[in-house]
Amino acid sequence: MIILKLFVLIGFFYLVKSKTTFMSNLPLGEYRTVFERIYYCQSTNTFQSNLYFNKRTSNITEMKGNFSFSKPLDDSYSIDINAASWSLTGGWKPNSMVYLSKNACSSLKMFFGKAGYSMYKSFKFPKYSCPIPAGTYISSGIDLKEIEDHNFPKVYFYGRYKVMFKIKDVENNIHGCGVIELSLIRPWEIPI
Numbered sequence: 001m002i003i004l005k006l007f008v009l010i011g012f013f014y015l016v017k018s019k020t021t022f023m024s025n026l027p028l029g030e031y032r033t034v035f036e037r038i039y040y041c042q043s044t045n046t047f048q049s050n051l052y053f054n055k056r057t058s059n060i061t062e063m064k065g066n067f068s069f070s071k072p073l074d075d076s077y078s079i080d081i082n083a084a085s086w087s088l089t090g091g092w093k094p095n096s097m098v099y100l101s102k103n104a105c106s107s108l109k110m111f112f113g114k115a116g117y118s119m120y121k122s123f124k125f126p127k128y129s130c131p132i133p134a135g136t137y138i139s140s141g142i143d144l145k146e147i148e149d150h151n152f153p154k155v156y157f158y159g160r161y162k163v164m165f166k167i168k169d170v171e172n173n174i175h176g177c178g179v180i181e182l183s184l185i186r187p188w189e190i191p192i
């Protein structure tokens with residue numbers, strides 16, 4: 001039943017290409033997201049993110065920083081999201097979730113769902129639609145609880161993940177690249 005729900009939710013992503021490796025050894029269910037680290041990987045930096053997590057109080061962690069785009073982020077780019085999962089036996093295993101889609105801007109908007117709307121308000125993007133014009137967008141802090149309201153399946157395998165986001169052009173050049181490390185925990189678990 002839960003598995004059926006998972007696949008229905010994955011079907012909800014109207015993706016060009018998406019894949020979840022079935023990890024039958026891992027328990028799955030509804031989860032809370034604990035964001036742990038955010039860092040950047042090599043790209044031309046056309047779409048630069050300078051974001052970081054900041055613990056504001058004992059129970060509120062916020063994301064702060066800026067996006068700096070030297071060109072408009074439009075649908076001529078594609079998006080490549082690849083999640084590696086932490087295996088207790090062998091380090092990071094890539095491709096536990098792969099999401100490849102054309103139309104980078106619209107796909108990201110769809111992927112982030114309500115979290116995208118919160119980001120639009122917090123970073124003061126000029127409009128909540130694509131393309132996002134070139135510019136620098138600064139947030140004084142957005143509660144990470146708002147980022148949890150994304151369109152990722154609501155039921156998933158518990159564990160640690162390293163999710164890499166890449167924005168590419170048609171020739172596969174990488175124009176923006178970032179990694180978020182996070183854990184999916186049971187709703188009643190206390191983050192470590």
Ligand SMILES: *[C@@H]1O[C@H](CO)[C@@H](O)[C@H](O)[C@H]1NC(C)=O
Nearest residue numbers: 050051065066067068136138
């Ligand atoms: C964006 O963030 C980076 C890294 O924190 C910082 O060096 C830069 O000054 C920021 N840019 C603006 C316009 O605030």
Ligand SMILES: *[C@@H]1O[C@H](CO)[C@@H](O)[C@H](O)[C@H]1NC(C)=O
Nearest residue numbers: 056057058059060061143145
């Ligand atoms: C955060 O913790 C404080 C003190 O422990 C508590 O009073 C407050 O209600 C908590 N806020 C949220 C949003 O959980």
